[in-house]
Amino acid sequence: MKIKFLGGAEEVGRLAIKIENKDTRVMVDYGVIPEKPPLYPMPPEPVDGLFLTHSHLDHAGSLPIYYHSKQARFYATMMTANSIRPLLNDSLKIAALEGYPEVFNSTDVDQLYESLVPVRYGEEVEEGNFSVVPYSAGHIPGSTMWQFNNSRSTLVTGDLNTEQSNLLDGAVPVKSDVLVIESTYAGKNHEPREQVIKRLRKRVREVVESGGKVIFPTFAVGRTQELAMILADLDLNIATDGMGNGITDIYMHTPGYLRSYKDFKRAIHQTRRIRGNGMRSHALENDVIITTSGMMDGGPVLGYVDKLLTDEKSAIFLTGYQVENTNGRSLMENGTLKIAGNTVKPLMQKEFFDLSAHAGHDSLVKFVRGVSPETVILCHGEQRENLLSDLAEFEVILPMNGQEFEVK
Ligand SMILES: [Zn+2]
Numbered sequence: 001m002k003i004k005f006l007g008g009a010e011e012v013g014r015l016a017i018k019i020e021n022k023d024t025r026v027m028v029d030y031g032v033i034p035e036k037p038p039l040y041p042m043p044p045e046p047v048d049g050l051f052l053t054h055s056h057l058d059h060a061g062s063l064p065i066y067y068h069s070k071q072a073r074f075y076a077t078m079m080t081a082n083s084i085r086p087l088l089n090d091s092l093k094i095a096a097l098e099g100y101p102e103v104f105n106s107t108d109v110d111q112l113y114e115s116l117v118p119v120r121y122g123e124e125v126e127e128g129n130f131s132v133v134p135y136s137a138g139h140i141p142g143s144t145m146w147q148f149n150n151s152r153s154t155l156v157t158g159d160l161n162t163e164q165s166n167l168l169d170g171a172v173p174v175k176s177d178v179l180v181i182e183s184t185y186a187g188k189n190h191e192p193r194e195q196v197i198k199r200l201r202k203r204v205r206e207v208v209e210s211g212g213k214v215i216f217p218t219f220a221v222g223r224t225q226e227l228a229m230i231l232a233d234l235d236l237n238i239a240t241d242g243m244g245n246g247i248t249d250i251y252m253h254t255p256g257y258l259r260s261y262k263d264f265k266r267a268i269h270q271t272r273r274i275r276g277n278g279m280r281s282h283a284l285e286n287d288v289i290i291t292t293s294g295m296m297d298g299g300p301v302l303g304y305v306d307k308l309l310t311d312e313k314s315a316i317f318l319t320g321y322q323v324e325n326t327n328g329r330s331l332m333e334n335g336t337l338k339i340a341g342n343t344v345k346p347l348m349q350k351e352f353f354d355l356s357a358h359a360g361h362d363s364l365v366k367f368v369r370g371v372s373p374e375t376v377i378l379c380h381g382e383q384r385e386n387l388l389s390d391l392a393e394f395e396v397i398l399p400m401n402g403q404e405f406e407v408k
Pocket residue numbers: 054056139159
């Protein structure tokens with residue numbers, strides 16, 4: 001079996017893994033690094049099937065490129081397929097607005113959906129000489145680990161979370177001969193989740209009681225909905241704005257993926273959805289606003305922060321990984337942001353709460369031991385070598401983008 005990363009090997013972003021066995025070739029993910037302008041994986045190589053792990057852009061953002069010239073069957077859970085569509089359309093809009101070279105168009109997005117083969121967890125599908133089984137990756141609703149089986153079994157995790165969250169149960173290891181696993185948090189462990197949530201709820205209450213507003217910059221997919229659940233029953237006015245609202249509707253109407261649909265629905269019914277500029281101008285009458293974008297490079301969040309710039313009682317609470325060269329990272333490191341081309345220094349309180357949906361170091365090691373493979377291939381990480389000493393009993397490969405290698 002041959003494996004080649006077209007992106008995402010030694011970096012967090014633009015994951016693209018080509019797996020070849022005799023005459024069957026498949027690709028897992030074909031993502032993007034959503035910088036300005038975006039960074040794409042290496043050009044598409046012909047494959048028979050594309051298997052998508054989940055709907056975050058660093059895994060799915062370049063998929064339509066495949067349908068510009070190449071064709072392949074497109075395998076995903078319904079939840080993943082439904083969630084990615086608004087994000088791809090938004091990428092098209094941004095590219096047109098910013099004048100980036102067009103790498104795919106709306107016809108390619110349509111083609112992608114015409115090639116869709118929807119899958120369910122635990123149900124096998126055949127692609128050439130692979131029989132392929134999808135399992136939950138615990139990362140966001142619909143996220144999938146793919147197991148490719150022939151004489152050997154290869155498990156590809158995509159982004160992985162083994163802990164229970166408000167939305168999902170954690171992923172469970174599946175015995176396999178070869179494991180391709182993400183390593184975003186190699187060398188780092190997370191603060192216990194219940195502790196983070198307790199502190200978060202307490203701080204939100206304090207800010208609001210002192211007369212301030214709390215702004216949560218968040219990903220549309222997963223985090224918006226999870227925060228609504230975390231903040232439920234605080235008896236506050238919580239508003240959600242931006243693309244997360246559309247994703248919430250998709251979660252509502254795509255059954256079978258949430259740990260408790262009832263709890264989810266109850267939390268969402270306690271929030272107010274901001275739609276259009278009319279509502280937006282009154283949105284700060286609420287106590288809390290959850291809105292895109294998660295790394296503060298666009299979306300309604302900048303408008304809200306702009307209005308609150310000098311309000312020391314108000315706060316910006318970040319809850320996700322902030323990639324280098326983003327507004328979010330700059331806010332954490334220097335306290336500054338760029339809004340409409342101007343650098344500003346908000347006087348608002350700033351705090352980070354680690355609600356990561358990625359397994360921490362010890363959980364990654366435990367997961368690898370549970371899968372008990374002969375070979376471990378580490379990807380989607382900037383500090384992969386931090387895992388080597390804890391994985392000494394396995395053959396471990398640290399591939400680089402563009403390098404093809406053989407796995408027995
Ligand atoms: Zn992800």
